[in-house]
Amino acid sequence: MKSSDEAALCVLALPILHRLGQAHGTASSETVRRLGVARSFAYERATRLAAVLEQGLDASRVSGEPEVREDLRLTIEVDVLRYRVSHPGCWVEGGRTVYSPDLRRFVLELATRHGLGRVLEQGAFAAACGLPLPTLKDWLAVTPTERPAADDGATAGPGPPASAAAANIGASGAPADATTSGAPAPSADTPAAPPAPAAATNIGASGSPADATTSGAPGPSMDTPAAPASNSGGNPATASDASESPQAAVGGVRFSLEMTRIFHEWDQWRGSFAAFVEHLRTLQLHHGKRWVRAVLYLAAACQLLRRPPPKPAGRGSTFRPLPGLQWTSDGKQFNVVVDGRTFTITWQPMTDVGSTATVGSAVRPEEDTAGLVASLEEGVRTTGAPPAALLLDNKACNDSEALHDALPEGTILMHATRARPQNKAVIEGQFGLFAQELGPVIANVDTSTPEAIALSVGEAVVRGYAQGRNRRPRAGGKSAFELYRDAIHTPEVVTAQIETLQAIKRRVDEREKREAARRDPRVAAALEDAMLRLALVDDGDVLASLRNLPLVVVQTAIATFAAKRDAGSLPVDAGLRYLAGIARNCQSERELRFFEEHLVDQLARSGDLVLSYLKRKAAALDDLDLGERLLAIVRERLAVREPVAQVFWHDRLRVVASAAPPALRPALRRFLCEHIRRTFAVPKNDRRQLIDLLVRELADETGDDARP
Numbered sequence: 001m002k003s004s005d006e007a008a009l010c011v012l013a014l015p016i017l018h019r020l021g022q023a024h025g026t027a028s029s030e031t032v033r034r035l036g037v038a039r040s041f042a043y044e045r046a047t048r049l050a051a052v053l054e055q056g057l058d059a060s061r062v063s064g065e066p067e068v069r070e071d072l073r074l075t076i077e078v079d080v081l082r083y084r085v086s087h088p089g090c091w092v093e094g095g096r097t098v099y100s101p102d103l104r105r106f107v108l109e110l111a112t113r114h115g116l117g118r119v120l121e122q123g124a125f126a127a128a129c130g131l132p133l134p135t136l137k138d139w140l141a142v143t144p145t146e147r148p149a150a151d152d153g154a155t156a157g158p159g160p161p162a163s164a165a166a167a168n169i170g171a172s173g174a175p176a177d178a179t180t181s182g183a184p185a186p187s188a189d190t191p192a193a194p195p196a197p198a199a200a201t202n203i204g205a206s207g208s209p210a211d212a213t214t215s216g217a218p219g220p221s222m223d224t225p226a227a228p229a230s231n232s233g234g235n236p237a238t239a240s241d242a243s244e245s246p247q248a249a250v251g252g253v254r255f256s257l258e259m260t261r262i263f264h265e266w267d268q269w270r271g272s273f274a275a276f277v278e279h280l281r282t283l284q285l286h287h288g289k290r291w292v293r294a295v296l297y298l299a300a301a302c303q304l305l306r307r308p309p310p311k312p313a314g315r316g317s318t319f320r321p322l323p324g325l326q327w328t329s330d331g332k333q334f335n336v337v338v339d340g341r342t343f344t345i346t347w348q349p350m351t352d353v354g355s356t357a358t359v360g361s362a363v364r365p366e367e368d369t370a371g372l373v374a375s376l377e378e379g380v381r382t383t384g385a386p387p388a389a390l391l392l393d394n395k396a397c398n399d400s401e402a403l404h405d406a407l408p409e410g411t412i413l414m415h416a417t418r419a420r421p422q423n424k425a426v427i428e429g430q431f432g433l434f435a436q437e438l439g440p441v442i443a444n445v446d447t448s449t450p451e452a453i454a455l456s457v458g459e460a461v462v463r464g465y466a467q468g469r470n471r472r473p474r475a476g477g478k479s480a481f482e483l484y485r486d487a488i489h490t491p492e493v494v495t496a497q498i499e500t501l502q503a504i505k506r507r508v509d510e511r512e513k514r515e516a517a518r519r520d521p522r523v524a525a526a527l528e529d530a531m532l533r534l535a536l537v538d539d540g541d542v543l544a545s546l547r548n549l550p551l552v553v554v555q556t557a558i559a560t561f562a563a564k565r566d567a568g569s570l571p572v573d574a575g576l577r578y579l580a581g582i583a584r585n586c587q588s589e590r591e592l593r594f595f596e597e598h599l600v601d602q603l604a605r606s607g608d609l610v611l612s613y614l615k616r617k618a619a620a621l622d623d624l625d626l627g628e629r630l631l632a633i634v635r636e637r638l639a640v641r642e643p644v645a646q647v648f649w650h651d652r653l654r655v656v657a658s659a660a661p662p663a664l665r666p667a668l669r670r671f672l673c674e675h676i677r678r679t680f681a682v683p684k685n686d687r688r689q690l691i692d693l694l695v696r697e698l699a700d701e702t703g704d705d706a707r708p
Contacts, residue, residue, distance in 0.1 A: 007032045007042035008049045038134050072114065076128035079110060088279060089271025100270045104139055107131070111140070258285065259295055266296055319504065321497045323354035323487035324383065326414075328391040328424050329375055331367030332431045336457055338450035345458040347434075348372055349466060350379040351427050353391065355487065357480035358430070358466035359383050363459045369397045373406040383484070386411050388494070389501045394418055414505045418512075434465060519547055523554050530558045534565070536576045543576065549583055553590060557583035614648045627668060630656055634672055637690060638682045650693070657697035669698040 010031045032042045083106050084091050090103040107129055116125050126136040262285065269276050277289050287295075332347045348371040350360030360379030364371035372392075380386050386408035392398035393416050407413060416423035447453045470481040478486070527546055530536065546554060561579045564570040571578065617636070621629050633656060637649035660668055672694050676687050 003035045004037050004041060004045055005049075007035045007037040008045035010035070011042055011046035012050060012053075038132060041132065041134050044133075072120070073124070073128045076110060076114065076125065077130070080107070080129050087268070087270045088265075089269045089275055092271050092275045098272065098275070099135075102270050107136070108139060116140075261285070262292065262295055319500060321354050321389075321501065322489060322493065323352055323357070323484045324385065324489065325387060325494065325497055326353040326389040326391055326501060327351065327359065327376070327379060327387040328353055328427045329372055330393060330424060330427045330431070331371075332434060334434075334458070336445065336454040338445045338447060338454050341450055343450060343454040345454060346371070347458065347462045348375050349427070349430070349462070350375040351430060352387075352480075352484055353426050355480050355483035356426050356430065356474075357470050357484045359484075361462055361466055363455060363462060365455070367395070367397060369400045369402045372398065372403060376406065380408060388412065388498045389414050389505070391416060391424060393424065412502060412505060414501065415508060415512075417508055430469075433469075520551055522551050523547055523549065526551065526554050526558065530561075530579070531576075534558075534562065534579075536579065539576055542580050546580055546583060549587060550590075553583055553586045556586045560586070610642075610644050611648070614645060618648075618652055626656075626660060626664070627671070630660075630668060630672060631675065634675060634690065638676070638679050638686070650689075653690075654693060654697055657694060660698060662700055665698040665700050669694055672698075 011028050014028050014031065029039055032039050035042075083103065087100070087102060090100040092098040110129070111120075111125060114120055114125070116122065120128075122136060122140070123133055126133045129136070261283075262280065265280065265283070266276065269279070271279075273293070274289065277287070277292055280287065280292065327350055329348055329350050332349075333344050334347065336343050336345055344366075346364050346367045348362045348364060348367060349358050351358050359382050360375040360377070362371040362375040362378070376386075376390070388410065389412045390407065391414045397403075399413075399415065404413065445453050445457055471479050473479050474483075524547055527543060531538075531543075557579055560582050561570070561574075564574075618633075621632050624632060630653070633649055633653045637646065637653060640646055640649065657668075673691050676682075676690050676694075679687065
């Protein structure tokens, strides 16, 4: 018996055993998973088996694979196997089977050719192709406008290598990732340029760059590939090229046999890049992904794609409160099609920030205060307690009097920072998953009462989604419902986090006040007058950015724009963005002018600052004995490199040395000169100058000119 039939029997038998009290606690879904059968496929076969058993028919005809002529089945199976052999990488098996878009197009073309639906049933065709039935159904469910064009022949012609991550369906019928590599594979939807040989540095079998020519002239580097060179066929070097000489020459540049073999394999490959690297290892070509991608890039076979580095996270800027302390809400629009008419419905959920659980929900024709209040009240009824803070965006409906009146006692109303969706990352991420899993159109209803049915369908869908998500386990093992239910709230921690929320609210409110205060009403009046007088139209947020500039800059920009218009030097399509560019240039010029003034002032001040610092440092040496003071001054002179400091310590050394008693001068001279001679880190000329100074200033009265 097939595993699919065993799974269908288990789906039917386990509920009966549970009812009789003889089950051992295993769920149907777990049994189906252990048998390696897709759950939807097992339940579909169980429905057929139940129908056959009720009619008293032979259960052997419930295999789900309708009878099909043996010759037709063999024809389809051979076509698919031939395609897989001639297109390596189009069918990669593993934890999830990955299919390439080329294979998908070929299978759909086979379905059209052999009359799927008229001559063959879906189950028989899927069995002949070796595909799971849910996978085939997902491929056939694509609308005609979205379905890829079928190939003309039994095999796909040479085309751009496609990533299996795009539009691939795994063995269970769910989309499967193509690679586990951090570097993205070439896109399947946007084919890259066809592979062409390029002049590039030769890389040998060891993976290290070698000279491109034997003449010793430097070739192009791996980071900067040269312009592609074409051969007679316009295709990359093939294995036949490699057999002609130890190194294949393309466009005057030599590729090693190993590189040529990699180009040939990549030209035929139809799978993901990670699977291609694994395929090379089966051919005894053991190289890493980075090296293989660089080699393909040299031959213009693919592009070096790199994800931009993530932005550094602000240290200490993220605060996640305990479950139940802070809720957030927003509006998510989706479409419901009723009788061919599309209605836009707005979902207003109430989500707990700490656990990401959806505690309340409301569906309205559009986002408004009534929906927000209804969602909040349902959340209070669901959890039994209001939140300590409610985080909303800055829409007008989120700051109305009706909302303030409906807020529970003790709940503070917070508004997110403008243009910072990260403040409400929990609700924004929930909306992203909602759109990703359900799509833009939630339901297609055929009825004569569209408005009321649209609201009811939207209500059912969002509630089903929220309830299912609340119970779905997260990465840590617990679901959002369990996190909210099992959260431990000590009074001290709750009080501290409420104070943190209040501090964040004050900071956001104060920032809003500062932003409003820096907006000069004279700037807004000048811009409004210029918009009317010069017939300008706002394009996006250009006008808002101009309002933050100083008045003198805005006036200068408006006058320049008007002068250019009157002189006829204004571009034909110049508008508000052109005016904004003039304003930015004026602001940059103004900043540079202030920079020049401050720099001149700083340079004028720096001399006095440096001398004051050196004088304070020299005064600190006055309490030392004569020998120690001279040695400290010599060390300072040897350590500094700035001309101002060198001159200062040089003069200081002359003054102190000239006041030394005659009896001590020879000993001091010999001691200090020896220290200077042994300071090898100081340039020789600097040491010579200091020795000359000490010999002259510390000479005894008898005119002793003995060498130090």
